[in-house]
Amino acid sequence: MTKKKNLWFMVRIIGIVTLFSIFLYGTLWAAEQPKLKLRLQAHLPAHQMQRTLGTLPERVREATKGMIEISLFPVGSLVPHTEILEAVGEGVVDMALYPEGWKYKDISVSVIGQGIPFVFHNWDEARKYMFKDGYLELLRQGYEKYNVYIIPHEPFAVGLMTKRPIKRVEDLKGIKLRAYGFFAEFLNKVGASTVVIPGGELYTALATGVVDGAHWGDAGPMYELKFHEVCKYYMKPEPIIGSWNNIMINKKVWEKLTPEYKKILEETIIKHGEQEGFPSTRELSKRALEDMTRNWGVQVVELPQTEITKMRKVASDLLTEWEKKDPLTSKAVILLKEYIR
Numbered sequence: 040m041t042k043k044k045n046l047w048f049m050v051r052i053i054g055i056v057t058l059f060s061i062f063l064y065g066t067l068w069a070a071e072q073p074k075l076k077l078r079l080q081a082h083l084p085a086h087q088m089q090r091t092l093g094t095l096p097e098r099v100r101e102a103t104k105g106m107i108e109i110s111l112f113p114v115g116s117l118v119p120h121t122e123i124l125e126a127v128g129e130g131v132v133d134m135a136l137y138p139e140g141w142k143y144k145d146i147s148v149s150v151i152g153q154g155i156p157f158v159f160h161n162w163d164e165a166r167k168y169m170f171k172d173g174y175l176e177l178l179r180q181g182y183e184k185y186n187v188y189i190i191p192h193e194p195f196a197v198g199l200m201t202k203r204p205i206k207r208v209e210d211l212k213g214i215k216l217r218a219y220g221f222f223a224e225f226l227n228k229v230g231a232s233t234v235v236i237p238g239g240e241l242y243t244a245l246a247t248g249v250v251d252g253a254h255w256g257d258a259g260p261m262y263e264l265k266f267h268e269v270c271k272y273y274m275k276p277e278p279i280i281g282s283w284n285n286i287m288i289n290k291k292v293w294e295k296l297t298p299e300y301k302k303i304l305e306e307t308i309i310k311h312g313e314q315e316g317f318p319s320t321r322e323l324s325k326r327a328l329e330d331m332t333r334n335w336g337v338q339v340v341e342l343p344q345t346e347i348t349k350m351r352k353v354a355s356d357l358l359t360e361w362e363k364k365d366p367l368t369s370k371a372v373i374l375l376k377e378y379i380r
Contacts, residue, residue: 072297076108079134079286082120082141084238085113087263090319091193091284092136095311102307103300109134128186130289136192139178139283143220147364148181148371153220154197154282155358157351158378165194165281172374177367187287190305193312195320197222197279200261200270201252202245204340208349217241217253221357222279228353238264245269254278259320262327267335273328275341278350284316355379 081088088111096109118126124142126132140153151174159165168174169191179189205211212230223233236244236253244250246269253270255261257277286308296304331337342350358379362372 072103072106072300073295074106074108075292075295076110077133077288077292078110078112078117079136080112080114080117080123080126080132081136082114082123082138083136087260088113088136090323091316092311094315095308098311099304099307102303106300107296107304124185124187124287127287127289130291132289133292134286134288136284136286139285140220146181146185147361148177148367150221150361150368151371151375152178152283152285153222154279155221155375156225156278156354157347158354158375159281160378162194162280164378168281168375168378169194169283174371174374177371177374181367182287186290188290188293190286190288190308191312192284192286192308193316193320194281194283195317196257196277196324197254197282198257198261198277199252199254199274200266200337201272201274202270203251204272204338205274206340206342207346208353214252215250217244217250221361222254224357225350225354228357229350242266242269256320257324258328258331259323259326262323262331267331267337271335271337273331273337273339275339276347284312351379 079092081092083091092111096111099107099109114120117132123132123135123137127135138153140149140151143150143153159168175189175191182189199205199216201214201216203210203214205214208229211226214231216226216231216233217236218226218231218233219235223235226233234250236250238255241253241255242265245253245266252272253261253266255264255266258273261267293301328337328339332339355376358372358375362369
């Protein structure tokens with residue numbers, strides 16, 4: 040009986056020591072990580088920011104057991120959007136959600152993150168290129184001089200709505216479109232004229248005839264900006280699959296995180312994009328296109344495969360020019376070429 044009591048006593052002691060060790064390890068692990076309160080400015084107006092990022096702060100807070108708290112701010116509320124890269128790099132703002140490639144003239148390798156017309160055939164290809172083929176590493180190298188660290192959040196499609204139907208490459212000749220970046224270069228190459236117009240001015244520009252069409256994400260974001268009241272034609276397939284919304288974080292803030300917390304934060308952001316940001320945008324775009332066609336007289340114009348092939352060739356030729364920009368861009372273009380088929 041005494042032996043049994045002694046055995047039971049030892050089991051209890053071992054259990055208590057084990058629990059204490061787990062508690063102590065967790066406490067010490069947390070103690071290594073300073074508590075951070077971070078401000079994140081998005082490039083989106085408040086309602087689109089909430090749809091895209093609204094649940095991210097709670098996810099991060101739970102995953103880090105309250106050690107990292109993120110506050111969200113819509114476009115322009117902390118600093119002008121045009122200054123956000125420098126603001127994050129200098130630590131004026133801790134983090135930012137931004138459309139990849141908007142600084143493509145300064146960071147050439149980021150142009151591919153804008154999305155290249157008619158290259159990726161599905162979302163799996165876009166994700167593979169970003170996460171498995173090595174593009175993310177090249178992208179991060181491109182941003183190093185700005186003192187920021189890049190974490191991908193969600194891929195999205197780029198559509199095109201116009202006032203007249205685009206059925207062939209030739210239909211783009213002479214049309215005035217709002218576009219920027221590689222997509223604008225592509226449209227110029229096929230004969231369109233392009234101009235950069237901020238999102239807040241797009242509806243007026245369309246309604247008053249400044250431009251005859253525009254892109255702003257795909258059907259969902261376009262619907263939110265009421266493109267369908269003015270433009271009655273929507274191109275299918277969307278010219279671009281695999282443009283990205285990414286998150287940048289100040290490098291000094293990033294280095295304040297322990298390796299464990301770096302891993303937790305990065306995985307939480309990526310998973311949030313996969314599980315909430317991306318699905319909500321896809322669902323919105325599906326419902327938006329249905330409503331536009333059913334209730335607003337919008338027509339979906341399906342491009343024939345022969346025309347898609349022509350447009351893909353134009354994009355491929357432009358990529359060859361971009362391949363010469365610098366070594367990082369060259370490597371990124373070489374990785375991309377396997378998808379051009």
